[in-house]
Amino acid sequence: MSSSPRGAIWTSAIVALVLTLVPLPGWLTILRPDFLVLVVFYWSVQTPRSVGVGFGWICGMLLDAFQGPVLGEHALAVALVAYLAVREHQRIRTKPLLQQALVLLAVLVLYEFVLWAIDGWSGHPLTTPLRWVPALTGALLWPLVAGVLAQSYRLRA
């Protein structure tokens, strides 16, 4: 627990980015959770000393580079997720996975809300309700993602 698992952190971030970009057929694309946000959330909660707002911002910027209609949009939203996770990491860490998933759901909804608001302000509105689906699937997949990341943590640390 003492050393920060840098290798694991960056590997998981890159894997998450690739998972975000890989083309999926039809409905799976809409269901695809924001993997990179889940990864940022996990590491911010587990290792708040080495991963935080800055890491989240960089990851968000990566998302912007590939997918953002406006540069800086995802950066702000992911940094917010990281900030919340670091601030509340002790409370979140001690909770069982199911409650963690609930917290995550709230955070993801906030994340999507920030994106939705910036989309609207910047003149790239996307009003379909489908845009909120990834928040739900992200929370549902949380036990799985957390399990995989915990495994990588144990291996590297």
Add this chain to the structure above:
Amino acid sequence: MAGFGTRSGSPHSRGGSPGFRFTLYALLSVVIMVLDQRMDLLERARFLLQALTYPVEVSVNAPLAGWHWLEQAFTSRQTLEAENRQLRTRMRDLEVRTLRFDALARENAALLGLKRAVPPVAERWLPADIVDIDLSRLRQRVLIDRGTQNGVYRNQAVLDDAGVVGQTMHVGPWSAVVLLITDPEHDLPVQIARTGFRTIAVGTGDPNALALPYLPANADVRVGDVLVTSGLGGVFPSGYPVARITQIHRAAIQPMNQVLAKPFAHLQTDRAVMLLWFRPDSPAAPVHTHEGQLRSGNPAAQPLSPPPPPPPPACAPASGAAASGGAKTVVPGVSTQSRAAQAVPAAPATVKPTPVAPPRTSLRHHP
């Protein structure tokens, strides 16, 4: 690398620190967003980003591309033969059709009272492969493997073998993002081929539907009508097929019809598209406008414009062809009521420099 946070103290003791850093990063994001909105300021950065992200996008796409390649490599002789036969037939059909093209062009020129036929508006085209990447979950965008190295420019027209696909948005050195016509942000000036009625086709976010929200309730539209580009807006030349009207909801209490059309282009299954360059002196060519300037048709295509220095003699027929074209498009006088906000404002601007040609100008000024 991972250490972006402060190293000092335990997480408990730096309660205010993450908040401070978040404020800092949030401000930075906002500054970047504002800069990005003022398009030109971050144009260089966007170009660079396209360059940097392209290798990643290609490598993410590599397994799929490899699979397609394998599929190709192991297709049976029979399949190939069948495909070959099919393509041969198609090519012969197209050739037979183009055999008559020159004759038709001459005939058309004669009908329009021109001295000679005008060459087609497309001067050069370049095939581009689609890099299959999820650019955005719900937005209608694709990445193509051509960029400024191939002469691709911003807002360039992209087509496929069936119709209009979209236009380039962010262009990098080796890649470009194409905004599809079905993206909610895309507005395409179109014309109903049967009547010449001009309107705007707006993307719905559904790859199979365009909406025509500005058609007045009394507009002459039928299911099955073909929409072609109108040449306004400065991106697409006139006359390219866009979509076929599939649905018309006429609600008596609403001033506008709700009309949907299905794009001709195979937006979902395309693996390759065409980038087009246009002959700027052709009457059908779109004109490149700067921001703030009123979008209009090709000045060369306006009636009796002050004779522009014509490199090819095709210019004289150009203005003539446009004159008749312009007259035709005015025919549906209906277009002047609520639609006026979108399609017609281009007209007065184009008329200004040419106070001659009285019949058209007077018609267009009818509110």
